[in-house]
Amino acid sequence: MRFSFTFLGHSTFLFGTTTGKRVIVDPWLETNPSCPDSFKRLRELDLMLLTHGHRDHTADAVALARTTGAQAIAPYELAQWLEEKGLKRVFAMNIGGTRSILGLSITMVPAVHSSSIEDAAPPRYGGLASGYVIAFEHGLTIYFAGDTALFGDMRVIGELYRPSMAFLPIGDVYTMGPEQAAIACALLGVKTVVPMHYGTFPELTGTPARLRELLPASGVEVLELKPGETFD
Numbered sequence: 001m002r003f004s005f006t007f008l009g010h011s012t013f014l015f016g017t018t019t020g021k022r023v024i025v026d027p028w029l030e031t032n033p034s035c036p037d038s039f040k041r042l043r044e045l046d047l048m049l050l051t052h053g054h055r056d057h058t059a060d061a062v063a064l065a066r067t068t069g070a071q072a073i074a075p076y077e078l079a080q081w082l083e084e085k086g087l088k089r090v091f092a093m094n095i096g097g098t099r100s101i102l103g104l105s106i107t108m109v110p111a112v113h114s115s116s117i118e119d120a121a122p123p124r125y126g127g128l129a130s131g132y133v134i135a136f137e138h139g140l141t142i143y144f145a146g147d148t149a150l151f152g153d154m155r156v157i158g159e160l161y162r163p164s165m166a167f168l169p170i171g172d173v174y175t176m177g178p179e180q181a182a183i184a185c186a187l188l189g190v191k192t193v194v195p196m197h198y199g200t201f202p203e204l205t206g207t208p209a210r211l212r213e214l215l216p217a218s219g220v221e222v223l224e225l226k227p228g229e230t231f232d
């Protein structure tokens with residue numbers, strides 16, 4: 001099968017692997033204003049990766065795992081919460097670790113952000129916010145930053161894992177904006193950047209067009225997908 005990924009709005013992406021597995025990162029579907037209706041109720045899913053506890057990254061995680069039987073990977077404290085919700089196939093990780101699952105090699109990497117679980121008051125500690133480096137079976141390695149500011153160790157992520165593609169937040173306010181994301185591309189050494197975490201709310205002002213303006217000479221491709229659009 002052909003590798004693909006579909007942007008479901010905000011920071012939610014659905015990957016299709018060459019062995020036919022379906023992997024979602026940071027599922028926010030039902031109440032996500034950017035998620036197309038046709039994707040709000042996924043029926044088939046093999047794995048979900050969660051970067052941190054905030055609702056715009058986890059709102060549909062429990063329901064989706066229950067209805068599809070998908071396995072879940074999350075930072076340790078978030079994984080504990082998923083297990084308390086009754087999910088059986090939850091695999092905890094922490095920063096720096098790697099797990100092999102469904103033919104993928106998944107490394108949890110740092111993010112400069114916070115993480116709390118907000119389904120009850122007061123909010124509960126969600127562990128450290130994270131990103132992921134995902135090495136797919138067919139040789140592609142991607143860096144999925146989650147919510148983060150720019151940080152200098154992105155250079156180390158680039159040197160260690162050599163991702164060719166980075167999924168970076170660009171909306172500003174809660175994460176980095178286009179200016180920091182442009183520097184992130186240079187530190188990571190990626191050929192392609194997929195912008196995310198923009199446009200969902202009026203306060204997220206960073207745009208792919210601004211990022212493109214900041215990357216003229218470097219040759220980094222800005223792969224801008226509309227919600228519901230698939231790259232393959």
Ligand code: NI
Binds near residue numbers: 052
């Ligand atoms: Ni967040």
Ligand code: MN
Binds near residue numbers: 056174
């Ligand atoms: Mn967020």
